[in-house]
Amino acid sequence: MHMKKSFASYVIIKLIHKLITLIFVILLIYALLRLAPGTPFDQYLYQGKITQEQYERLLEEWGYKDNFITGAAKILYGMFTFSLFKMKSPVYNKPIIDLISIRLPYTLSLVTAAYFFGSMLGILLGLYCARNRGSLKESTILWVVLGIRALPVFWLGMVLLYFLAFKLGLFPYLTTSELEPQNVFHHMIDWLWHSFLPIVALSKIYAVSYLLTIRNMVTEEYTSDYVTALRAIGLREEYIVERHVLRNIMPPVITMMAIDLGFLFGGAVVTETVFNYPGMGTLIYEAMWNKDYPVVVASFYIIAVAVIVAITIAEITYAYLDPRIRRG
Amino acid sequence: MKALKSVLLALFLAGLVATPAVLASPDIELVLATRQWKSFNPLTSSTVYANVVLDKIYEPLIRWDDSGFKLTGALAEKWEFKTEGDKKILTFYLRKDAKWHDGKGVTADDVKYTLELFQSDPAKFVNPDPLILKGLKEIKVVDKYTIQLIYDANEAPADTFLEMAFTTLFIVPKHIWTNKSIIPDPTASLDKPEQLIGCGPFKVVEIKPDEYVKLEAFPDHYLGKPEVDKVIFKIIKDRNQFAMMVAAGEVDAGYHYFFGKYLEEFKKMVANDPNVQIYRTASKSIHLLAFNFNKGFPYNNLEFRKAIAYALPVDKIVQKYYGADGAVLGSMGFLGPFFGNFAEYLPKEKLYPYDPQKAEQILDQLGFKDINGDGYRETPDGKPFEIYLLTRAPGDSFFRDAIGDEIAHYLEEVGLKVTVDKAGDYWNKWGAGSWDMAIVGFVPHKPTDLAWFTTGNPGNRVGYSNSEFDKLFDDFQKSGDPKLAYKLEETLANDVVFIALYHPVVATPYRIDHYRGWKPNPRYYTVGYWSLIGSPTKVIKETQVVTTTTKEKEVVTTTVEKKETVTATQTVEKGVCGPAALVGLALIPLLLRRRK
Numbered sequence: 001m002h003m004k005k006s007f008a009s010y011v012i013i014k015l016i017h018k019l020i021t022l023i024f025v026i027l028l029i030y031a032l033l034r035l036a037p038g039t040p041f042d043q044y045l046y047q048g049k050i051t052q053e054q055y056e057r058l059l060e061e062w063g064y065k066d067n068f069i070t071g072a073a074k075i076l077y078g079m080f081t082f083s084l085f086k087m088k089s090p091v092y093n094k095p096i097i098d099l100i101s102i103r104l105p106y107t108l109s110l111v112t113a114a115y116f117f118g119s120m121l122g123i124l125l126g127l128y129c130a131r132n133r134g135s136l137k138e139s140t141i142l143w144v145v146l147g148i149r150a151l152p153v154f155w156l157g158m159v160l161l162y163f164l165a166f167k168l169g170l171f172p173y174l175t176t177s178e179l180e181p182q183n184v185f186h187h188m189i190d191w192l193w194h195s196f197l198p199i200v201a202l203s204k205i206y207a208v209s210y211l212l213t214i215r216n217m218v219t220e221e222y223t224s225d226y227v228t229a230l231r232a233i234g235l236r237e238e239y240i241v242e243r244h245v246l247r248n249i250m251p252p253v254i255t256m257m258a259i260d261l262g263f264l265f266g267g268a269v270v271t272e273t274v275f276n277y278p279g280m281g282t283l284i285y286e287a288m289w290n291k292d293y294p295v296v297v298a299s300f301y302i303i304a305v306a307v308i309v310a311i312t313i314a315e316i317t318y319a320y321l322d323p324r325i326r327r328g
Numbered sequence: 329m330k331a332l333k334s335v336l337l338a339l340f341l342a343g344l345v346a347t348p349a350v351l352a353s354p355d356i357e358l359v360l361a362t363r364q365w366k367s368f369n370p371l372t373s374s375t376v377y378a379n380v381v382l383d384k385i386y387e388p389l390i391r392w393d394d395s396g397f398k399l400t401g402a403l404a405e406k407w408e409f410k411t412e413g414d415k416k417i418l419t420f421y422l423r424k425d426a427k428w429h430d431g432k433g434v435t436a437d438d439v440k441y442t443l444e445l446f447q448s449d450p451a452k453f454v455n456p457d458p459l460i461l462k463g464l465k466e467i468k469v470v471d472k473y474t475i476q477l478i479y480d481a482n483e484a485p486a487d488t489f490l491e492m493a494f495t496t497l498f499i500v501p502k503h504i505w506t507n508k509s510i511i512p513d514p515t516a517s518l519d520k521p522e523q524l525i526g527c528g529p530f531k532v533v534e535i536k537p538d539e540y541v542k543l544e545a546f547p548d549h550y551l552g553k554p555e556v557d558k559v560i561f562k563i564i565k566d567r568n569q570f571a572m573m574v575a576a577g578e579v580d581a582g583y584h585y586f587f588g589k590y591l592e593e594f595k596k597m598v599a600n601d602p603n604v605q606i607y608r609t610a611s612k613s614i615h616l617l618a619f620n621f622n623k624g625f626p627y628n629n630l631e632f633r634k635a636i637a638y639a640l641p642v643d644k645i646v647q648k649y650y651g652a653d654g655a656v657l658g659s660m661g662f663l664g665p666f667f668g669n670f671a672e673y674l675p676k677e678k679l680y681p682y683d684p685q686k687a688e689q690i691l692d693q694l695g696f697k698d699i700n701g702d703g704y705r706e707t708p709d710g711k712p713f714e715i716y717l718l719t720r721a722p723g724d725s726f727f728r729d730a731i732g733d734e735i736a737h738y739l740e741e742v743g744l745k746v747t748v749d750k751a752g753d754y755w756n757k758w759g760a761g762s763w764d765m766a767i768v769g770f771v772p773h774k775p776t777d778l779a780w781f782t783t784g785n786p787g788n789r790v791g792y793s794n795s796e797f798d799k800l801f802d803d804f805q806k807s808g809d810p811k812l813a814y815k816l817e818e819t820l821a822n823d824v825v826f827i828a829l830y831h832p833v834v835a836t837p838y839r840i841d842h843y844r845g846w847k848p849n850p851r852y853y854t855v856g857y858w859s860l861i862g863s864p865t866k867v868i869k870e871t872q873v874v875t876t877t878t879k880e881k882e883v884v885t886t887t888v889e890k891k892e893t894v895t896a897t898q899t900v901e902k903g904v905c906g907p908a909a910l911v912g913l914a915l916i917p918l919l920l921r922r923r924k
Binding site: 036037038041042043044045046047048049050051052054055057058091092093094099102103158161162165166169173174176273274276278282283286290 | 364366367369372374450451452454458513515516517536537538539540562563564565566568569572573575576578753755756759760777779780785786787789
């Protein structure tokens with residue numbers, strides 16, 4: 001009973017922390033947007049499409065003249081009442097929910113695919129490297145992987161397109177498909193084929209970091225006494241890895257995976273832009289470019305909530321599994 | 329063996345059945361590229377990337393003809409200007425055969441509705457030229473196909489500028505736009521085919537924001553069915569991706585262009601492909617070195633600006649990046665060759681030739697001298713002097729970063745210290761006016777964009793002010809006289825308001841294996857209205873313009889690099905049944921021989 005009570009209070013405290021974090025993140029984003037000069041209407045003014053008076057009216061109407069406190073209060077109110085998504089974008093003149101609802105599924109599918117592909121590849125290669133520590137195979141994999149890690153996504157994207165699409169003709173140039181899907185399976189395959197290159201580009205970030213982390217952790221476990229003891233009693237290597245080594249390293253890996261979810265969204269912005277992928281990343285990029293504050297804030301709100309929820313679930317799971325954590 | 333024979337026979341018969349159908353009327357389907365737009369709405373879109381598509385869906389009253397330099401009737405069969413006292417009356421006589429994509433006829437009510445909607449909030453309907461509304465007092469429907477616009481003659485712009493302005497106003501269907509269940513907000517971006525009912529040569533079949541728009545030929549268009557049957561405009565943001573897709577035959581043409589070394593690389597990429605042609609034309613844009621008059625001395629000093637002009641060998645700098653034919657060297661006036669007889673060519677090297685000694689002499693006279701011996705001149709009152717030169721981030725646009733370095737180098741040769749800011753947030757800094765000198769690209773769309781140099785104009789970011797220029801501009805806007813444009817250009821040149829660098833000559837590729845009816849012109853390059861119409865089934869009627877019309881302009885530096893002589897419009901079928909029949913025919917004798 002006592003344990004349950006302390007666990008509940010741990011969860012409540014964590015949730016309050018996360019709420020404060022969320023408010024802070026949104027305010028920070030709004031402040032950064034306010035610091036950057038420019039509005040979506042500047043170019044109309046410069047091109048002589050609108051008069052100075054009309055420009056002033058547009059600024060007033062769309063809240064670009066609000067002081068920071070008023071603007072932030074509107075955003076926070078919108079955030080808690082979810083009316084943020086009903087606000088209109090001054091660029092598209094449409095409710096934000098209409099813009100996001102079309103693009104979010106694209107990003108979620110890209111991020112999910114890249115996340116699984118990248119983490120699985122990283123974990124498998126990490127285990128392989130740990131088991132072949134010091135060999136030529138390991139050092140080759142490490143060299144290649146570190147080289148790939150150093151490549152910026154926009155460059156890698158272009159190289160992938162050049163070789164795999166243009167030179168070899170294996171993949172399409174654009175991530176969008178115009179085919180009418182015949183069934184779910186056909187749709188999945190078509191989507192995977194079209195999205196393969198951005199998935200590869202995005203997943204490299206995770207594959208590399210997982211590979212290095214898993215390799216180091218497994219190597220450390222391998223040198224511990226209990227593994228030597230297990231080997232001494234004649235257990236198979238696979239059994240030792242699956243039943244003992246992996247179990248021991250899983251909690252930090254789960255935490256890492258949860259935290260990485262946030263970086264995935266960040267990486268998606270660049271990757272989507274490079275590959276013309278019609279997701280949230282493209283929307284955010286365009287919105288930033290156009291100074292479309294409501295869209296940027298609402299998009300980051302979704303990302304921040306997703307990341308915070310993922311981290312909170314990881315922390316709570318971790319605390320549930322390991323009581324030492326919640327005792328601080 | 330019997331089974332195999334039956335299969336082959338079936339294949340052969342299928343081929344025979346299918347082949348005549350393919351040869352009889354092959355559909356021309358084109359894949360074209362555009363770039364990311366902000367919103368997709370004929371009245372609120374402000375980007376050329378949306379307009380290049382909307383231009384095929386909607387019709388204005390007047391449009392540019394296939395040369396891109398002469399006006400012709402679109403929905404208006406003819407129009408006339410009349411002056412009655414202090415009223416200028418513009419009457420449009422509409423075509424009676426124009427139909428909306430849903431079959432309803434286009435009437436004067438639709439035109440009136442569009443104009444009134446635009447008039448209701450010109451700050452939101454930013455696609456049409458606001459000159460249309462300047463001095464507009466009344467809109468009168470005379471009959472179903474005649475509409476009169478009554479202007480205050482003292483306020484209205486010149487007839488020729490009004491005609492040009494009307495090319496930007498796409499007419500929308502009143503019955504669709506007033507139906508709230510279809511278009512709840514006429515200012516919003518439209519993304520459903522039922523919202524995008526126009527009367528242009530193509531109708532919208534499908535639209536996916538950020539991805540593509542599928543269009544289909546509208547058989548009831550007033551010019552007849554366009555030659556191209558289907559078009560898909562795909563959003564391709566990156567120039568390299570576009571280059572690869574054209575080279576691979578995945579895209580036929582697009583609103584992307586190459587220049588300088590990018591063009592050379594692209595040419596190498598398609599060197600062995602006879603189906604790729606390149607259209608080259610002088611771009612509307614002018615790239616110039618601007619002085620910030622708002623910063624005060626020395627940038628507002630004519631002699632200082634002249635010194636800078638003498639210090640720079642513009643020809644040499646530009647040719648280093650563009651080669652001998654990659655750019656039209658800038659006119660010290662503003663309007664480039666695109667503007668035909670409104671542009672007077674005043675090359676910088678003629679007016680202010682490269683003469684570093686003269687530059688140094690002027691700077692000495694102004695009191696800019698190197699007092700402390702560090703190699704750089706100080707201000708006349710002995711303070712350190714440094715020019716903050718704003719330019720674009722590397723790779724951003726038209727080599728402006730590299731040209732910024734060159735300019736800094738030549739200015740340092742005459743003892744001026746320069747800090748080059750290759751800003752990623754260029755536009756913010758430009759708008760904020762925090763720079764001393766800037767390399768900037770202007771894209772004038774019409775001769776009256778010379779207004780950007782009038783006192784207090786929001787587009788006048790350089791802060792130039794000359795009452796004589798303002799007065800001349802007013803006269804020019806009201807008269808439309810090209811001679812006044814020359815005078816304006818000469819004033820700019822005499823005042824060295826900026827140092828002209830170049831008008832880029834852009835090059836855009838297009839493929840001729842699926843379609844040969846391309847009619848490129850400088851407005852939308854290869855993907856303009858007339859390019860996709862090809863040779864429509866009806867003969868284009870002669871347009872009657874009763875009073876003022878613009879004269880035909882001279883086409884300057886517009887060429888098509890032909891790698892193959894195009895003689896007639898031909899199409900290449902994409903069907904698979906034809907090849908299947910050929911395979912069937914080839915295999916049957918082989919099969920029979922084996923049996924023997």
